[in-house]
Amino acid sequence: MKEPVLLEVRNLKVYFRNDEGLELRAVDGVSFTVPPGKTVALVGESGCGKSVTALAILRLVEANGRIAGGEVLFEGKNLLALSEREMQRVRGKEIAIIFQEPSAALNPVYTVGEQIVEAILLHQSVSREKARALAEEMLHLVGIPEPRKRLNEYPHELSGGMKQRAMIAMALSCRPKLLIADEPTTSLDVTIQAQILELLRELQRQIGMAILLITHDLGIVADMADEVVVMYAGKVVERGTKYDIFKRCRHPYTLGLLRSVPRLDVDENALASIPGFVPDPLHFPEGCRFRGRCFLEDETCATEPPEVALGDGHVVYCHHAALSEVCHGER
Amino acid sequence: MGNGEVLLRVENLKKYFPLRAGVFKKVVGWIRAVDGVSFEVFSGETLGIVGESGCGKSTLGMTILRLLEPTEGRIFFAGQDITRLPPAKLRPIRKDMQMIFQDPFSSLNPRMTIQAILEEGLRVHRVVPRDAMQKEVEMLLERVGLSRDYVRRFPHEFSGGQRQRISIARAIALRPRLVIADEALSSLDVSVRAQVLNLLQELKREYSLTYLFISHDLAVVRQISHRILVMYLGKVVELAPKEAFFARPLHPYSVALISAVPIPDPGVRKVRIILSGDVPSPLHPPSGCRFHTRCPRAQEICAMTEPPLLEVEPGHFVACHFPGSLTLEGTSG
Ligand SMILES: Nc1ncnc2c1ncn2[C@@H]1O[C@H](COP(=O)(O)OP(=O)(O)OP(=O)(O)O)[C@@H](O)[C@H]1O
Ligand SMILES: Nc1ncnc2c1ncn2[C@@H]1O[C@H](COP(=O)(O)OP(=O)(O)OP(=O)(O)O)[C@@H](O)[C@H]1O
Ligand code: SF4
Ligand SMILES: [Mg+2]
Numbered sequence: 073m074k075e076p077v078l079l080e081v082r083n084l085k086v087y088f089r090n091d092e093g094l095e096l097r098a099v100d101g102v103s104f105t106v107p108p109g110k111t112v113a114l115v116g117e118s119g120c121g122k123s124v125t126a127l128a129i130l131r132l133v134e135a136n137g138r139i140a141g142g143e144v145l146f147e148g149k150n151l152l153a154l155s156e157r158e159m160q161r162v163r164g165k166e167i168a169i170i171f172q173e174p175s176a177a178l179n180p181v182y183t184v185g186e187q188i189v190e191a192i193l194l195h196q197s198v199s200r201e202k203a204r205a206l207a208e209e210m211l212h213l214v215g216i217p218e219p220r221k222r223l224n225e226y227p228h229e230l231s232g233g234m235k236q237r238a239m240i241a242m243a244l245s246c247r248p249k250l251l252i253a254d255e256p257t258t259s260l261d262v263t264i265q266a267q268i269l270e271l272l273r274e275l276q277r278q279i280g281m282a283i284l285l286i287t288h289d290l291g292i293v294a295d296m297a298d299e300v301v302v303m304y305a306g307k308v309v310e311r312g313t314k315y316d317i318f319k320r321c322r323h324p325y326t327l328g329l330l331r332s333v334p335r336l337d338v339d340e341n342a343l344a345s346i347p348g349f350v351p352d353p354l355h356f357p358e359g360c361r362f363r364g365r366c367f368l369e370d371e372t373c374a375t376e377p378p379e380v381a382l383g384d385g386h387v388v389y390c391h392h393a394a395l396s397e398v399c400h401g402e403r
Numbered sequence: 404m405g406n407g408e409v410l411l412r413v414e415n416l417k418k419y420f421p422l423r424a425g426v427f428k429k430v431v432g433w434i435r436a437v438d439g440v441s442f443e444v445f446s447g448e449t450l451g452i453v454g455e456s457g458c459g460k461s462t463l464g465m466t467i468l469r470l471l472e473p474t475e476g477r478i479f480f481a482g483q484d485i486t487r488l489p490p491a492k493l494r495p496i497r498k499d500m501q502m503i504f505q506d507p508f509s510s511l512n513p514r515m516t517i518q519a520i521l522e523e524g525l526r527v528h529r530v531v532p533r534d535a536m537q538k539e540v541e542m543l544l545e546r547v548g549l550s551r552d553y554v555r556r557f558p559h560e561f562s563g564g565q566r567q568r569i570s571i572a573r574a575i576a577l578r579p580r581l582v583i584a585d586e587a588l589s590s591l592d593v594s595v596r597a598q599v600l601n602l603l604q605e606l607k608r609e610y611s612l613t614y615l616f617i618s619h620d621l622a623v624v625r626q627i628s629h630r631i632l633v634m635y636l637g638k639v640v641e642l643a644p645k646e647a648f649f650a651r652p653l654h655p656y657s658v659a660l661i662s663a664v665p666i667p668d669p670g671v672r673k674v675r676i677i678l679s680g681d682v683p684s685p686l687h688p689p690s691g692c693r694f695h696t697r698c699p700r701a702q703e704i705c706a707m708t709e710p711p712l713l714e715v716e717p718g719h720f721v722a723c724h725f726p727g728s729l730t731l732e733g734t735s736g
């Protein structure tokens with residue numbers, strides 16, 4: 073399998089230090105690739121390290137954290153080895169990010185228009201008027217009514233979903249080669265969500281943009297993704313095409329994840345959920361980190377699970393990958 | 404459902420924001436975020452509120468709690484008119500009405516530890532004695548699925564979903580009677596969301612809570628609500644018991660909304676009703692029915708007269724000249 077690769081994350085590790093000086097291994101040896109023009113979805117339980125992974129790709133790790141190892145290869149060059157100046161040219165222009173929380177990205181003291189215009193001017197040689205027209209056009213594309221008036225508003229004057237769309241407009245305004253979208257539509261109703269997803273697809277067709285899509289909405293994954301990476305407690309537990317994951321998944325965690333989705337097209341009363349809670353990075357179990365919550369575990373799980381290749385890029389990290397296959401009929 | 408007692412009543416509630424322009428910041432128009440909304444919520448009930456982004460859901464929630472001053476209309480909580488209550492009189496009532504804010508990032512003070520954030524309300528409202536505080540805080544964290552080791556950490560050290568659970572813990576800490584949850588589960592992955600949903604249901608039984616549950620996730624709304632209220636551009640367009648709503652939504656906007664929900668199965672394709680036309684602005688809402696510019700069933704009358712909210716079936720209210728004319732048939736499967 074020799075696919076072209078736009079982004080390759082290799083054995084990435086991001087560790088934080090807490091107040092007591094203890095080390096939290098939030099992201100611990102994560103590897104995956106994003107082919108050009110394709111959509112790769114990153115899914116997994118809350119706190120498993122998705123956002124930290126996304127931020128680390130752009131080297132935006134919080135002050136109490138550090139990238140403790142690994143490589144981030146973008147078009148073959150290791151981003152972790154670039155100077156901060158070189159990195160600034162990559163951010164926004166080559167790789168743009170939509171942050172999980174709009175308030176983290178939008179500055180409350182500038183109007184939405186000023187912020188989008190600045191972002192455009194930073195990476196494109198156009199006049200201020202042109203940039204403003206472009207900003208208005210972008211707001212229109214993300215479905216914000218009366219975009220010209222909205223350009224003059226401050227973030228707090230916009231609804232949650234409008235802030236999110238303003239951020240999407242800003243990220244897309246420079247037509248990046250890779251878009252990292254961290255829960256891009258959580259504040260949007262389904263009709264606007266459909267419109268935004270269509271816009272992303274359209275840009276993908278037009279400029280061949282690739283997307284690393286972080287979402288907990290498996291409906292969106294089913295709709296948008298080509299490939300899916302499943303994370304649990306700082307590690308990748310399974311990786312494969314969308315069909316591998318939805319139809320032939322092998323990791324007990326992935327199975328549990330798929331079973332806990334409420335669906336509009338299937339009637340059910342109580343939601344299934346995976347027993348227990350996500351462990352805190354300070355207390356990750358030895359061996360397989362899913363231990364304690366897994367229905368297939370036994371003594372062997374106390375050791376690091378092996379990588380099991382199931383063909384065509386479908387990979388699972390589990391001692392009992394062979395057993396889990398029989399569990400599929402249940403749903 | 405509830406025990407028939409009305410806990411919250413909202414009458415013709417309006418909230419307009421001034422739109423300012425020019426150097427003198429002159430008011431040049433009004434954003435009609437909430438524009439004449441009336442409904443009741445029964446004690447012990449969960450009312451799901453859905454609607455397009457920007458249609459006024461958060462504004463409605465904040466106005467009910469008097470975090471924003473209403474422009475017009477009245478709010479009754481537990482039989483008392485709280486619309487114009489002065490702050491001193493409002494304070495004891497605040498304990499009974501809590502909100503889980505849409506954006507946990509900006510609603511948690513970045514300079515306070517989780518311990519301090521959760522203690523604040525407990526202390527102000529004297530919910531538990533001083534020496535029981537620590538245990539209470541740890542218990543709250545555990546209930547929302549967070550480790551008690553987190554108490555000394557600051558909000559930025561948490562993931563999006565973890566922050567959202569801290570906001571939930573803060574809201575339930577005061578054992579309120581009414582909780583307005585604004586997209587409270589939106590950053591949670593499905594398995595944690597299932598746990599938190601189950602928790603919200605449990606708390607509801609334990610403390611006989613009443614929820615206003617604002618969410619754009621229809622599957623979750625269906626899971627938790629007794630009745631559904633649909634807003635469009637500042638107005639209520641449909642209000643119905645859950646079963647009736649999902650079996651036979653009557654407003655064309657509701658139908659479009661339900662048809663647009665993606666299905667978590669790459670094998671299933673469904674026909675979506677894609678709404679054409681731009682989303683209108685609350686600055687210049689369309690005449691007549693506010694949905695007429697995008698409605699696939701709009702007739703001449705729709706642009707002329709505003710359809711009133713009428714009870715067309717027992718408990719099922721809809722504001723449309725042609726209710727039921729657009730159906731879900733052919734949009735699923
Ligand atoms: N600055 C920080 N200091 C300490 N720990 C941190 C910091 N930032 C994140 N963490 C921890 O790292 C882990 C991974 O966080 P991350 O934000 O990547 O989760 P996530 O997968 O994006 O979750 P969610 O779906 O809830 O957004 C969490 O346990 C979180 O508490
Ligand atoms: N403080 C404010 N000043 C001016 N306008 C505001 C303010 N808050 C909200 N608005 C406007 O009021 C309208 C309704 O906003 P609101 O936040 O209630 O929407 P919402 O239904 O919660 O949307 P979302 O689903 O995107 O969160 C929007 O047009 C918004 O721009
Ligand atoms: S009143 Fe007319 S425009 Fe409005 S929803 Fe009904 S049919 Fe459509
Ligand atoms: Mg995250």
Ligand SMILES: [Mg+2]
Pocket residue numbers: 231232233460461462505585
């Ligand atoms: Mg809102």
